[in-house]
Amino acid sequence: MKLKIYVTRIVPQEGIDILKDKYDVEVWDSEDVIPYEALREKVVGITALFCTISDEIDAGILDAAGPSLKVVATMSVGQHHIDLEECKRRGIQVTNTPDVASDSAAELTVALLLLTTRRLLEGFEAVKNGEWGKWKPMWILGTESLNRTLGIMGMGRVGFGVARRLKPFGVSRIIYHDVTQAAFADDVGAELVSFEDLLKESDLLCVCCALTAQTRHIFDKSAFSKMKSSAVLINTSRAALLQQSDLYDALKEGQISAAGLDVTDPEPLPINHPLLSLPNCVILPHLGTNTTDARSNMSINTAMNIRAVLEPLQ
Numbered sequence: 001m002k003l004k005i006y007v008t009r010i011v012p013q014e015g016i017d018i019l020k021d022k023y024d025v026e027v028w029d030s031e032d033v034i035p036y037e038a039l040r041e042k043v044v045g046i047t048a049l050f051c052t053i054s055d056e057i058d059a060g061i062l063d064a065a066g067p068s069l070k071v072v073a074t075m076s077v078g079q080h081h082i083d084l085e086e087c088k089r090r091g092i093q094v095t096n097t098p099d100v101a102s103d104s105a106a107e108l109t110v111a112l113l114l115l116t117t118r119r120l121l122e123g124f125e126a127v128k129n130g131e132w133g134k135w136k137p138m139w140i141l142g143t144e145s146l147n148r149t150l151g152i153m154g155m156g157r158v159g160f161g162v163a164r165r166l167k168p169f170g171v172s173r174i175i176y177h178d179v180t181q182a183a184f185a186d187d188v189g190a191e192l193v194s195f196e197d198l199l200k201e202s203d204l205l206c207v208c209c210a211l212t213a214q215t216r217h218i219f220d221k222s223a224f225s226k227m228k229s230s231a232v233l234i235n236t237s238r239a240a241l242l243q244q245s246d247l248y249d250a251l252k253e254g255q256i257s258a259a260g261l262d263v264t265d266p267e268p269l270p271i272n273h274p275l276l277s278l279p280n281c282v283i284l285p286h287l288g289t290n291t292t293d294a295r296s297n298m299s300i301n302t303a304m305n306i307r308a309v310l311e312p313l314q
């Protein structure tokens, strides 16, 4: 009898194709999140769970799956939706897809930076609303990257990808803060600085680090007060790196000039949320890995992770 794999969402077929001949693969046939109770029913007796970042995989789901479950493979970089301790205790392996989505996330960070610094959405809104009059010397003035200091919080795969892409834009300096010196940072001439100096010196600050106990809410009132009033902050990593209500105050009071966020708390952000009332805050609906290439590679990577765990057991 074939081992059972449950896939919690319609995902790119490439990943399913890698699994379907060898395993009994069932897919939740929807673009939407499977309800918790339905997931509990579906996982009974499975050996592998192919899930996404919006499925909560807690002890209740692991209990329902039972002792046959050997791997929880998430088609995401983030693993905060999985009870890792509980998986460890039960000897269930957890896998994610960190490498294949970095280029997509880095590109999105650059796109959001330009969207924010050049106020492109305001321009598009003006076109749609019939506010585009004769050429005006003082209308929708943005900030160029040329000769600006680019700051990167977290010189990992995404941070490096952002630095590599923005260097040819003519930024004058690239500085970064991380727990250690990143060997490849030299390739873009990036200098390691303290968090304090990153705040004080960055004109364009991209947050690309992981969320840990040390980085949770690291961008708070005190951090914003050290930044330049002309600085633009971009967060494409995790919402909890920022103290969101402090960010609102900093943007409202002009402590920093603008922010671009691809991640918010909560997600989705309610349409009456105060951040959405600010003209200097651009918000995207968590689009970091939304490319056909990244999603296809994430699906393949997830399937390969499942095979890497199951094959030695068979």
Ligand SMILES: O=CC(=O)O
Pocket: 053, 075, 076, 077, 078, 079, 101, 288, 289
């Ligand atoms: O946020 C998206 C991911 O972790 O893949």
